[in-house]
Amino acid sequence: MFETIYSQLVLAAAVLVVTFAFVKGDEPERIGAAAYALIFVAGSMIRDGTSLSVPRWGFMGLETVLLVVFVGLALHSRRTWLVWATSFEALIVTGHILVAADLRPPPNAVAAVINMSNYGLLVSMAVGTFWAWQERRAAGVE
Numbered sequence: 001m002f003e004t005i006y007s008q009l010v011l012a013a014a015v016l017v018v019t020f021a022f023v024k025g026d027e028p029e030r031i032g033a034a035a036y037a038l039i040f041v042a043g044s045m046i047r048d049g050t051s052l053s054v055p056r057w058g059f060m061g062l063e064t065v066l067l068v069v070f071v072g073l074a075l076h077s078r079r080t081w082l083v084w085a086t087s088f089e090a091l092i093v094t095g096h097i098l099v100a101a102d103l104r105p106p107p108n109a110v111a112a113v114i115n116m117s118n119y120g121l122l123v124s125m126a127v128g129t130f131w132a133w134q135e136r137r138a139a140g141v142e
Contacts, residue, residue, distance in 0.1 A: 010118070014040055017122045017129075024133040028077040032085065032125060035069040053099065053107045060096035067093050081128025088120040 014036070021033035039062045046058040067089045074082040095113045098105045136142045 013119075013122055017126045021125055021129045025129040026132045026136070028073050028079050028082060029125065029129045029132055032070065032073055032082065033129075035066055036121070036125070039063070039066045053104075055100040056096065057100075060093070060100060063089065063093050063096060079128055079132070081124045081131070084124035085121050085128075088117040088124065091117040092121075 018033040018037045021029040025033065043059055043062050046056075046062070067086070070082060070086040070089050073079075074086045092114050095105075095110045095117075099110055133142070
């Protein structure tokens with residue numbers, strides 16, 4: 001799964017953001033990072049078909065679980081990054097639903113939406129962690 005440079009760069013970015021969230025984040029950032037990391041690892045173990053024009057039920061299930069986690073975090077926390085992360089995750093799940101509903105979206109478009117939304121989720125998690133860290137430093141807690 002990680003045989004291309006592109007997939008290795010995505011893995012490196014995900015590891016950096018998740019590590020940053022664990023080291024400098026508060027509880028919502030750590031829970032979100034842990035859920036993202038678990039789903040990422042579980043997704044790397046799934047061997048669905050390589051074609052983007054057929055439903056990938058395993059990935060769809062995992063992404064739906066991650067969406068539920070982010071919705072729960074967004075409802076119980078006042079962090080704005082969680083709303084952004086939930087929105088990006090909803091785009092990912094919507095892409096999977098479009099393929100599963102056989103609406104025949106272009107496979108490259110679905111892949112682009114899923115990949116760019118994944119980047120958006122990582123960026124929102126990194127920015128949210130940075131804000132939480134800076135708020136703690138300003139309050140003199142850290």
